[in-house]
Amino acid sequence: MYFDSLQAALAMEGHGIYVWTVVAVSAVICVGLLVLPARSARRFIAELRVDDVPEARAAPGVRIEEVNNASGS
Amino acid sequence: MSAPYASVNAFLGASLKRQLLLAYRRPVDTINPLLFFLLVVTLFPLGIGPEPAQLAEFAPGILWIVALLASLMAAEGMFRQDYEDGSLEQLLLAPQPLYLASLTYTAAHWLVTGLPLTLLSPLFATMLQLPVAALPVLMLSMLLGTAVLSLVGSIGAALTVSLKRGGMLISLIIVPLYIPVLIFAAGAVRFAAEGFDASPQLLLLAGMLSLAVALAPFAISAGLRISVDAG
Amino acid sequence: MWTWFHKLGSPPWMYRISGRILAVLLPLTVLMLVVGAVWGLLYAPMDFKQGNSFRIIYFHVPASVVALAGYYVMAIAGAVSLVWRMKMAEVAMKCAAPVGAALTFLSLLSGAIWGKPTWGTYWVWDARITSMLILFFLYLGVMALYQAYENKEAAGKACAVLSLVGMVNIPIIYKSVDWWYSLHQPATIKFTEESAMHSSMLQPLLLMILAFYCLFTCALLLNMRSELLRRGAGTGWVRSLAGAG
């Protein structure tokens, strides 16, 4: 280890506050990047199980008629 | 071989003529950016003080930032009218390539916003005490730079024209892309004001213009197709 | 080759395979991050010019490098989605944006904190920092454009176009900012002057860069899985997943 003691490592000769702040922010962002999407996916699956989304609706049908307008309609 | 060229030329001519005619019949779109420019230029001496030396030092940056903002303002409304009245749909259906149509739209837009700004820039520059020796470089940088701004701005306009609240969005999209123009153009004017040779920056601006002319119409066309479809 | 390409476009296949990749990559990423951080913070020697604040480099530089690379990943995914109309590429593009933006934000924040002991102020218009700020705007622009479109298919296409435009511009922006910086502030201390970096400092940095690349990949895959589930709501594979899981 470069530092003599834990105290020295925390203080880093006066620069500790900056370095450790960056470490903390980085940790928060890294963990957030991994946890947030995973949690959102898990929650989505859980919600699905509760109110079981209905099957995708089929498109309504189309009718093609060949008519002579005079006699038809 | 000559027939397609002739028809392309005829299309470019007709399209440019139509856009310019429309701009002529609605002069407020041309006058507004100029008025905006004048207003903001007036604000700077009031904000930072009237000392000529100080103004002269900031003049290149001020002139170019205001030109950028004026161009941004003008870009926002570029396709709005055509989108709302359905002209864009007809443009997409036309047999002529959309690439050319995008280019003529942008060219017309530049002719009624960027070019007047270029022509009037010596006036604004004089108000801000920019040395007379720097005026030719200023005009040249405006000529090249505002054309790049128009091309880049119309990409943003094409992508946001179908959106209800496009105003702030278009700034966010476009301003980062404007930055190289601001840096080199203001740098060129600054160099000229300090008596150095500004031709490298002007050449870089010319290079950016070539790149923008070649590539921007693809993005504009794609943006217009998406916007008409999404609307 | 084509079957592979075809499979890549299939949401259930992608969901399954990404799960398997993550099972390996995620622990590895965490391990590399922890080892790299401990190595850099506690074992690497101190830089004599900047003192211990230099250790911020082990977070700032990897975040910056990967944030920039992330924009290229996003733009290339956008290009693939436009050219081959591949839905999966569009999902990747959409999901890369927030990850890249978060890393850009980390880069900016760590740069600002680093600035205080180095220059005595939290914000200096240094060329790197300024470029990162512009990159941050580029990311925000793509994300805001996506949000603004109600039709998400149109949103995907519009963002693909915008990120491609951004990709063409990034080298120009970086070069122009470099030139601008050299013009206004000739040669002070630069963050990333690694020319004389000792290998005992460089090794943990390289490890951290690798770790951040892996972190980006993991976060991207996790985001994509979440997005795939949402898009696939109502289709068979998501229903069976909900039933089985």
Next chain:
Amino acid sequence: MSAAQSSASALVSVRGLGLERGGRPLLDGLDLDIAAGDLVLIEGPNGSGKTTLLRSLAGLSRLGLTGNIARHCDELLYLGHRAGIKQLLTPRENLAWACRSQGWDAAAIDSALERVGLSGRADVFCQHLSAGQQRRVNLARLYLSFDAGRENSLWLLDEPFTAIDRDGVAALAATMAEQVARGGAVALTSHQDLPLDTPLRRLVLGGGP
């Protein structure tokens, strides 16, 4: 006639078309050929996808679309809800622009404007015209297209009778019949029946979800 043959002579042929808007399926697996001589009336309640289908046929709409649409027409005329009329141009100028690729001539524009009853207002800015008159400026394009007499011409008309009086509707329908008789094709959406006795194909889009 087999499918392959019919698609060869079709001005636009649709295969396995699926349409979806806002997560709602509108169409699925539609096969449709519009051949020379066809007059197709697309019907259906509001929100059933009439306009979207017409825009897809024109090639304006691609979002949420699956399947294939192949166009083989030499001339495509699409008139949508938005008129494509510039308020600051006169009817004459608008038409000159609209038919620029046909190589317009002044006489054709005059005659088209006369047939829609706008010959007296040819040089007034469109912003001074009523809504119905503006619609008619747009419809004058149909006459111009008809007079140009291009082969394989396809008209796609979205609600062409909106804001048009009874006589106008009759004249318009007659023009469509002529266009069809001459070997062109027309597809239109409308809430009203065509006052015509030409054979008509009806495409009835589904009655809601």
